[in-house]
Amino acid sequence: MEFKDYYKTMGVEPDAGADEIKRAYRKLARKYHPDVSSEPDAEAKFKDIGEAYEVLKDPAKRKEYDQLRKSGWRGGEEFRPPPGWERGGFRDGGGFESWSFGDGGGFGERGFGGRDAGGFSDFFETLFGGARRPRQRPQKGGDLRARVEIDLETAFSGGKRRISLEQPERAPDGSVRSGARTLEVTIPPGMTEGRQIRLAGKGDPGPGSAPAGDLYLEIHIRPHRLFELDGRDVHLTLPIAPWEAALGTKVSVPTLAGKVEMNIPAGASSGQRMRLKGRGLPGKPPGDQYVLLKIVTPRPASDEQRKLYERMRDEFDFDPRAGLEAKR
Amino acid sequence: MTGRDDRIEHVGIDETEALTLNEVCRILELRTEVIRDWVAEGVVQPSGRRTGEWRFAPREFERALRARRLQRDLELETQSLPLVLDLLSEVERLRRRLRVLEGRFFE
Secondary structure (H helix, E strand, C coil), X not given: CECXXXXXXXXXXXXXCHHHHHHHHHHHHHHHCCCCCCCXXXXXXXXXXXXXXXXXXXXXXXXXXXXXXXXXXXXXXXXXXXXXHCCCCCCCCCCCCCCEECCHXXXXXXXXXXXXXXXXXXXXXXXXXXXXXXXXXXXXXXXXXXXXXXXXXXXXXXXXXXXXXXXXXXXXXXXXXXXXXXXXXXXXXXXXXXXXXXXXXXXXXXXXXXXXXXXXXXXXXXXXXXXXXXCCEEEEEEEECHHHXXXXXXXXXXXCCEEXXXXXXXXXXXXXXXXXXXXXXXXXXXXCEEEEEEECCCCCCCHHHHHHXXXXXXXXXXXXXXXXXXXX | CCCHHHCEEEEECCCCCCECXXXXXXXXXXXXXXXXXXXXXXXXXXXXXXXXXXXXXXXXXXXXXXXXXXXXXXXCCHHHHHHHHXXXXXXXXXXXXXXXXXXXXXX
16 A cells, blocks of 8 residues: 655645644645535545544644654555554454446446545555544444436436445455445436435444444436536527528427427527426426527528528618627 | 345435434434524524424435535534535536536537
């Protein structure tokens, strides 16, 4: 495993005082907190920062860590704990990596997940694992998290999604290996992006007779070819011909529930937005579908067509840029 | 342990399921006073008038989850939580809108 440079992670010098470390942590935590940050790797960064702070804020842990640094260990080096560090045994799932994947049954769905946040690195667990929380007997199994990707159609009408969860299992001989569990989750209509769904008792089994932990599903909706999603509202760009815009017409518009007829008023413009009430994702209240008109102009392909455009130019006394003239 | 991998558990997401105060406290490992405080400050909003009748809908529970994360990780004061949560929702909404608009104008 890799020796972690907690000072570098925190952006402080090895002789930094407690106050400085706290300030550095707060600044970084605000920047990378997964609930706040838009940085792509916020979650991993935040975990690293949390781990570094866990060690550096605690004088006892920091002292132990500094001792290792004094004996020459530096960040990035392949680390093997000196003999005195062994704390032996399997601790509370510590360092046991877990993930899951959806087998999707032909839907091409996938997800991944793992232990609930707060799982520190192998490096941390090796050094301090036994000394982390002065823990009573765990009262329930660990919580699990899994990311579930669904398509917009599933968000609209609901569906079933399979996810596989890996979890540590103790074999009769005491060794630990990973086993798989498959869950088929029925997703109700109206799921929105980023929802966190708790499935009670679907996490790791509890030790002995203790209850199982919970499973948290994080719902993500994949981008759609036609529709953009904004909460429960659905947006669609609808191309129309110049004469459709000019004269008005009735067009067939795709919605998540199938095609509906919509009136384009005469004199419609590009950028004009129309609303199909209640045609978004179901819910209380249901979302709407917004249709943005976009006039698409065909190039004249024959003399006849060119003449038609020229006649329009001559017939209309129309300056589309009249509004741009400076007012006197 | 044979055959275990073939077993499929079926679970449903129930969006109408609401949690009681005690359930929320147990799940979030928070004392009831903390949640009472949160309700008083507008961090979360249960349905039901009296404490015993409080029910936390899934979206309120998600807000509570987030509030706990923010308070624990960023050491935020309770009074600031509603504002932070509302601003975060607003930022998310604006980011989504921005994505929709960018998709349109830079296609």
